Amino acid sequence: MARAIYLGLDSSTQGLKATAIDYTTQVLYTSSVNYDRDLPQYGTHQGVHDHGNARVTTPTLMLAHALDTLLDKMKADAFPFEKVVAVSGSGQQHGSVYWKTGSSNTLALMTWEQPLHRQLHNCFAIEESPIWMDSSTTNECREFEAAAGGAKTLATITGSRAYERFTANQILKIKRQQPDAYKDTERISLISSFMCSLFLGAYAPIDTSDAAGMNLLNINTLKWDMQLASIIDDNLHWKLGTPIPPYSVVGTIAPFFVGRYGFSPSCSIVAWSGDNPNSVAGICLSQAGDVGISLGTSDTIFSIVPASCSRPGLEGHFFPNPIDPSTNMAMLCYKNGSLAREGVAARVAEGSWEKFSELVASLPAGNDGYIGFFIDHPEIIPTIIKTGIYRFDQSNRQINSFPSDAHEARAILEGQFLSMRLHKEALGLDPKRIFITGGASTNPTICQTIADIFGCEVYACAQTDSASLGAAYRAKHADMCNMNGQFVPFLDGLADRNTRNLPNKEIGRNTEFKSTFLYNHTKVASPRESAHIVYSTMMERYRELEAAVVTQANP
Numbered sequence: 001m002a003r004a005i006y007l008g009l010d011s012s013t014q015g016l017k018a019t020a021i022d023y024t025t026q027v028l029y030t031s032s033v034n035y036d037r038d039l040p041q042y043g044t045h046q047g048v049h050d051h052g053n054a055r056v057t058t059p060t061l062m063l064a065h066a067l068d069t070l071l072d073k074m075k076a077d078a079f080p081f082e083k084v085v086a087v088s089g090s091g092q093q094h095g096s097v098y099w100k101t102g103s104s105n106t107l108a109l110m111t112w113e114q115p116l117h118r119q120l121h122n123c124f125a126i127e128e129s130p131i132w133m134d135s136s137t138t139n140e141c142r143e144f145e146a147a148a149g150g151a152k153t154l155a156t157i158t159g160s161r162a163y164e165r166f167t168a169n170q171i172l173k174i175k176r177q178q179p180d181a182y183k184d185t186e187r188i189s190l191i192s193s194f195m196c197s198l199f200l201g202a203y204a205p206i207d208t209s210d211a212a213g214m215n216l217l218n219i220n221t222l223k224w225d226m227q228l229a230s231i232i233d234d235n236l237h238w239k240l241g242t243p244i245p246p247y248s249v250v251g252t253i254a255p256f257f258v259g260r261y262g263f264s265p266s267c268s269i270v271a272w273s274g275d276n277p278n279s280v281a282g283i284c285l286s287q288a289g290d291v292g293i294s295l296g297t298s299d300t301i302f303s304i305v306p307a308s309c310s311r312p313g314l315e316g317h318f319f320p321n322p323i324d325p326s327t328n329m330a331m332l333c334y335k336n337g338s339l340a341r342e343g344v345a346a347r348v349a350e351g352s353w354e355k356f357s358e359l360v361a362s363l364p365a366g367n368d369g370y371i372g373f374f375i376d377h378p379e380i381i382p383t384i385i386k387t388g389i390y391r392f393d394q395s396n397r398q399i400n401s402f403p404s405d406a407h408e409a410r411a412i413l414e415g416q417f418l419s420m421r422l423h424k425e426a427l428g429l430d431p432k433r434i435f436i437t438g439g440a441s442t443n444p445t446i447c448q449t450i451a452d453i454f455g456c457e458v459y460a461c462a463q464t465d466s467a468s469l470g471a472a473y474r475a476k477h478a479d480m481c482n483m484n485g486q487f488v489p490f491l492d493g494l495a496d497r498n499t500r501n502l503p504n505k506e507i508g509r510n511t512e513f514k515s516t517f518l519y520n521h522t523k524v525a526s527p528r529e530s531a532h533i534v535y536s537t538m539m540e541r542y543r544e545l546e547a548a549v550v551t552q553a554n555p
Helices: 060-076 103-108 138-148 151-158 167-177 179-183 191-200 226-232 236-240 255-261 275-283 338-349 353-361 405-427 444-454 466-484 490-494 511-520 529-553
Strands: 005-011 015-022 027-034 049-052 055-059 084-091 096-100 124-126 128-130 185-190 249-252 268-270 290-295 299-306 317-320 327-334 371-375 388-392 433-437 457-461 521-525
Touching (some): 005 060, 005 275, 005 466, 060 096, 060 124, 084 466, 096 167, 138 151, 167 226, 275 290, 275 299, 275 327, 275 466, 299 405, 338 405, 353 405, 388 529, 405 444, 444 529
Parallel strands (some): 290 433
Antiparallel strands (some): 299 327, 317 327, 371 388, 457 521
16 A cells, blocks of 8 residues: 555444545545444444434444444454554534543543443443434424524524534433433534544544534634523533634544554544535535535535625525635535435335336336325425325325336435425525435436436546545645645645645646546436426426425424
């Protein structure tokens, strides 16, 4: 392997992944751990515990155990840890970890002779971390918005109205329902900063991109909004620490990792961020009209907009861009993503994606006029509380089933991406090119459906896991920023050269790297004009049916 290696990890809903790149950004190594398969003792299903009543958590200790397991796998593969220059990572957004009083000492004194999970088992005031799939805080959301001066005011300050999965509302619920545990909490981490803390051997700060998914960060000042924090607790900011830029080097690696795995003591630890911000980095969105779609456990559509042009409203989110401090990331998030597609594929195609694709291809664009809304979990965009499948025929009459399995298969794809096309307007997104990532990005039928609905060429990333790849890119970029003593434009930080000795006037002019970077993406679909026309004519009808479902499903 190359002389210098940059390591990125992604602590996602269903597992932990690693991607290592060299100084030219070439991917050298990947590995992963699946929670259900590799850590069955925690009893998760698809990485989570679903307690009913919209409460969904993940075992906090399992996240640390997954890191033990992944690094042990890498060690068995003879991965050259000693060559790693910097480590960064990605965590599923909004999830929170509650460190018990005194746990900072345990972190600082970890011995390399025992795995992490054996040393940290008594460190959490709350053993189950609420995660992004949790929808149990509707009352707290309404209370938080009212105290903030209304949903629109809250969105203007933080980039989003109150959403059930956002961390402030989860903290408020925990403080109210588990006051003793909250009192015994000395630090609240996001999953991203929790994982970073393990590598650092100390509490790591929350980065501003991930912090924006909490309803607590002022996206203009990039500091905690003390009035909002005081809705929960006048001293909440002490439990959160001070937010920092995503490109910050927060320290060097803890001795535990030096002794147990052979990392260099000088290995830098870079602030971790959320999975969606890391996907922005992994795709390297940079041009106006470039839009990313991530097809994972949740589906997201996102793009980059100038901070001065960001207009947060009652739908969608604006986060600080992790790779460019002058811009924001505009995003829509759908809870019913790959798991909903997998559910349909299991019913109509015995779980075979080849058969599923054949069913979709057997029908024309527009699905003979049949439209469906597949809500396995309470939906975010639009807000749909009552779960179920809402099917409609050509006359907009609600029906119990479609005439064939093929109509069911095509309906879920068309419904999901018509929704993205409809709601992107709220963020002012105008796609010219679409870059897709996530496991489903390898499916040609899904790619073609996206191209036809949006009327854009679709490019697939070289690696389906853009979050861990983005984390590796961010590790290299932060290392370059640290070497230069200032922020370096992201693509310059990734370039195959050492920017330490560049005069300031040269920084930002790495056109050679920018012009060749697109070769890391492959065009996988072009829009068919006839199909795009069909979908364009469907939009108003889809809008009306969606409004009807929202009314029906939100008692």
